[in-house]
Amino acid sequence: MSNSNLLIIGFVWPEPNSSAAGSRMLQLIEQFQKQGFDITFASAAKPSQNTFDLSGIGVKTRAIVLNDSSFDIFITELNPEVVVFDRFMTEEQYGWRVAEYCPNALRILDTEDFHGLRKARELALKDGVEVTVEHLQNDTTKREIASIYRCDLSLMISEAEIEILTKQFKIDRDLLYYLPFLLQPISEDEIKELPTFEDRQHFITIGNFLHPPNYDAVLHLKQTIWPLIRRELPKAELHIYGAYESQKVSQLHNEKQDFLIKGFAEDVNEVMQKAKICLAPLRFGAGLKGKLVDAMQNGTPCVMSSIAAEGMFGEMEANGFIENDAKAFATKAITLYNDSKIWHNKQENGFTVNNERFNKTSFESEFSQRITDLKANLKSHRQNNFIGNLLQHQTLQSTKYLSKWIEAKNKTKYY
Structure with a gap:
């Protein structure tokens, strides 16, 4: 019996020697492999000389294109049981396509970090003041929280960020999952x-x-x-x-x-x-x-x-x-x-x-069980996320037609 397919849509190709985000991605891949998934990593980014060789750890790779219906064919043929978006920007680009062509796939957002919080602190630093609610409610935050609602689960690396999202923005704790760096103990x-x-x-x-x-x-x-x-x-x-x-x-x-x-x-x-x-x-x-x-x-x-x-x-x-x-x-x-x-x-x-x-061993079994439970109860989980349903209905329609317009424009020859 073959394993279930899991698709990771990468904002960039992993570079563990260049950034913590690259190391984090490899940690996630290891966890999903332990859960028995066959993993495909796809990205529209260009690889660099520092890009990790994913094939060496048994992960298939695929170059994809922004605003192009070739992705629809690709994901329909792959038919993944789980799709992981690497940062909210990727979900904005491909989330509507995943929802349309693989509606029963579990959608997971790996936030990496709370981008809106980082932006708020940058704005406050420029203003020479402490971070305010106004700083927090920046456009990046709005886009990111919309992405969190559209997904079934968002992986959070920091407890401090979960506290801000639940207390300041009143996000349902059931949509967030604490999964920090997963490290090998030092002997x-x-x-x-x-x-x-x-x-x-x-x-x-x-x-x-x-x-x-x-x-x-x-x-x-x-x-x-x-x-x-x-x-x-x-x-x-x-x-x-x-x-x-x-x-x-x-x-x-x-x-x-x-x-x-x-x-x-x-x-x-x-x-x-x-x-x-x-x-x-x-x-x-x-x-x-x-x-x-x-x-x-x-x-x-x-x-x-x-x-x-x-x-x-x-x-x-x-x-x-x-x-x-x-x-x-x-x-x-x-x-x-x-x-x-x-x-x-x-x-x-x-x-x-x-x-x-x-x-990492402290987190593995509980995380695996969370994924199993979500897959088994996906319909009721989504019914409890009304704002997510609302955003799927409204926001992604505009994203969808903007993407289709860009695709049509790209195919048009101007002389």
């Missing part, structure tokens, strides 16, 4: 193999430069925080790693200031293990931060902003210090760099958080 033997406090030197920060919060954090380090640290630690260097380094990033490189743009890290574990401290002064953003996971897994304590730390530690102790004020941030970074006892304590916190809070 005692692996911990013993890590470089010691004495073997490490310098500071590190890492993050995809295409992601605006990461670039803003590097600028914040350059202009405000790093000069304060370097004044007390003149021999220390800051190594900045990230994929997709642009000219505006390259121009920040300054050897006299030991502010060193290193570009793409071929092996994030290697560069993280060499560093003594990871800095993450994010001033806006959402979701869970892959850089903090990399740091915890490699025994590198962090100094981070509250936005960087959000959703990561729950009631547990952080693997470092959480500070938003630049001077306090720099002071804690200097303390952590110099004090072996504090450093080891924070490192141990990181191992505990990784192993107890994000151990």
Whole structure:
């Protein structure tokens, strides 16, 4: 008997070495494979040199086109039992086609993070104020929440985001599912193999430069925080790693200031293990931060902003210090760099958080059961989501006919 088909429609092709989103996607693929699905990953994006080889883990791939009825033929022939949309933008493009041609398929939105929250924080930062309800009710939020309602289940990576969606926007908790990073526990033997406090030197920060919060954090380090640290630690260097380094990033490189743009890290574990401290002064953003996971897994304590730390530690102790004020941030970074006892304590916190809070085996059976239950009770589940039915009826009709108009326009030759 053949397995059921599951289709993932990717906003981009997964790049686990470039972004946390890429790692997250591979974690989801592993979970769905364990549930017995045959997986096809389709995307309209162009692959890059950093694209993961999905065929190597038994996942079929398919290039698809935006605003083109070829997708309708493809999905009808595949006839998936489950369709996963990678971020709300993909659901906007393909959701109506899935609903029309595979109406009985379970529709899952993998939010990656709450994009509307990130946008709200960016707007508030530009305004120089705290985030308000007005900031939260931005156009991105409206589009994303509409997508959440149109889907049967939305995977949320952060408990903090679930709280905002349920309390601020009154979204039914039954439409949201908490599924954070799903990590492999770190063994005692692996911990013993890590470089010691004495073997490490310098500071590190890492993050995809295409992601605006990461670039803003590097600028914040350059202009405000790093000069304060370097004044007390003149021999220390800051190594900045990230994929997709642009000219505006390259121009920040300054050897006299030991502010060193290193570009793409071929092996994030290697560069993280060499560093003594990871800095993450994010001033806006959402979701869970892959850089903090990399740091915890490699025994590198962090100094981070509250936005960087959000959703990561729950009631547990952080693997470092959480500070938003630049001077306090720099002071804690200097303390952590110099004090072996504090450093080891924070490192141990990181191992505990990784192993107890994000151990993938803690989530597998419950997630599998949730998918099974939804498939078995899809009709009643959808009947309880009236706003979703309303949006399927109204919003997607406009999306549908706009897409059809674009397709017709693309086929027209103008001479």
